[in-house]
Amino acid sequence: MSRGCSYWIQRLLMVAWLLSWKKWLSAIDIGAAAAAPNVKPQGNISKVEDAQNYHIYYGQTFKVIKNGIDGKSYLLIQ
Secondary structure: OHHHHHHHHHHHHHHHHHHHHHHHHHHHHHHHHHHOOOOOOOOOOOOHHHHHHEEEEEOOOEEEEEEOOOOOEEEEEO
16 A cells, blocks of 8 residues: 555646746746847848749759749759
8 A cells, every 4th residue: 555655646746846847937038038139030031922033943853932023043953
């Protein structure tokens, strides 16, 4: 009987220890998020509507993305 009781006490202590670590780690994450500055994107940001300006051409070992606005092409090799 004492062995079974000891087993459950060990498990209870293990759960309490894990919960304390979880609380401690979440406190660190909250502090890091509060300390992080707001990052604002710089430069041109694409929108979903911009997708119509790009055309994708596939080959067996490559892919070409062509910009319909200025005609520039980008070759992607797999």
